[in-house]
Amino acid sequence: MRAYLYDNLENDCREPHELSPSVPVSVEELEASGVLYWKLKDDDFEQQIDRICEERNYKNRDQITVSKEGLGALFDSKIKSFFAEHLHEDEEIRAILEGTGYFDIRDKNDRWVRIKVEAGDLIVLPAGIYHRFTLDTNNYLKAMRLFKEDPLWTPLNRPCDENPHRKAYLQSISVV
Ligand code: KMT
Ligand code: NI
Numbered sequence: 001m002r003a004y005l006y007d008n009l010e011n012d013c014r015e016p017h018e019l020s021p022s023v024p025v026s027v028e029e030l031e032a033s034g035v036l037y038w039k040l041k042d043d044d045f046e047q048q049i050d051r052i053c054e055e056r057n058y059k060n061r062d063q064i065t066v067s068k069e070g071l072g073a074l075f076d077s078k079i080k081s082f083f084a085e086h087l088h089e090d091e092e093i094r095a096i097l098e099g100t101g102y103f104d105i106r107d108k109n110d111r112w113v114r115i116k117v118e119a120g121d122l123i124v125l126p127a128g129i130y131h132r133f134t135l136d137t138n139n140y141l142k143a144m145r146l147f148k149e150d151p152l153w154t155p156l157n158r159p160c161d162e163n164p165h166r167k168a169y170l171q172s173i174s175v176v
Contacts, residue, residue: 128169
């Protein structure tokens with residue numbers, strides 16, 4: 001995982017979009033936005049995921065392959081909705097199993113922070129954070145999706161600033 005400020009240029013979102021010189025964003029800064037991150041070691045992947053699930057009460061899981069093959073006829077529409085700025089009313093928890101991609105999140109100052117993820121990364125985006133996802137130019141990412149009860153992944157596109165989960169999120173990071 002590596003995070004940095006997004007350059008806001010209009011070219012293909014699958015390109016890195018890193019400023020030059022780069023402005024790195026630390027794990028601590030991500031935490032200040034409520035984003036949690038673990039690096040899983042490849043020797044006992046499953047056990048580490050099981051442990052985090054137990055600690056954080058994630059009862060269910062499934063897998064998604066974000067690629068032309070994996071999503072078939074839904075590829076174009078899914079890719080488009082993943083990259084539309086949105087929030088969810090529950091955490092978005094992803095353990096990356098294969099491939100690479102980018103999660104972009106809005107920081108406290110409403111700037112885009114780009115988080116490059118790869119196999120072994122486990123990332124938790126809090127409920128109510130504005131974010132988006134894109135593949136990179138390798139066009140392939142396989143992830144495990146973890147959730148508590150039922151998946152609450154309906155994307156609510158920005159703006160939805162009056163949403164109670166949005167308001168609770170802003171309070172949790174001390175922005176009112
Ligand atoms: C979402 O809701 O943003 C996603 O599920 C992103 C794709 S999962 C790697
Ligand atoms: Ni999302």
